[in-house]
């Protein structure tokens with residue numbers, strides 16, 4: 001199993017391997033160590049986030065959104081060429097192929113877990129399907145909690 005997270009010390013994105021015997025995550029850039037909460041990792045699952053205090057992770061496709069967008073943009077641009085030559089079949093063939101590539105990639109790509117709070121990503125977790133998919137409600141709760149904490153750190157002046 002491995003985790004991709006933002007190091008608190010150097011603020012860079014780093015990746016660390018871990019298993020149920022690991023006690024620390026080590027940053028690849030600055031070697032800062034972060035203690036893994038006790039009982040958080042079992043032989044085939046993670047029960048909570050290892051990079052922040054959050055206990056909630058959600059299941060998502062390991063599909064880079066930017067790649068999906070890039071494919072669609074490329075397909076749209078390419079379909080303009082036959083469109084220009086009034087080749088409607090060519091235009092629709094390209095658009096259809098673009099959509100198909102997106103769907104196939106989406107199906108082929110594996111799953112991963114992501115933390116609601118710090119966006120840490122977990123890959124190679126065998127029992128990840130035991131986690132629930134993204135819930136807007138939980139996301140909103142975390143967002144509001146973050147906003148309250150931020151306000152606490154930098155209180156709004158009330159003069």
Ligand SMILES: [Zn+2]
Nearest residue numbers: 007010027030
């Ligand atoms: Zn670091």
Ligand SMILES: [Zn+2]
Nearest residue numbers: 049052115118
């Ligand atoms: Zn987290």
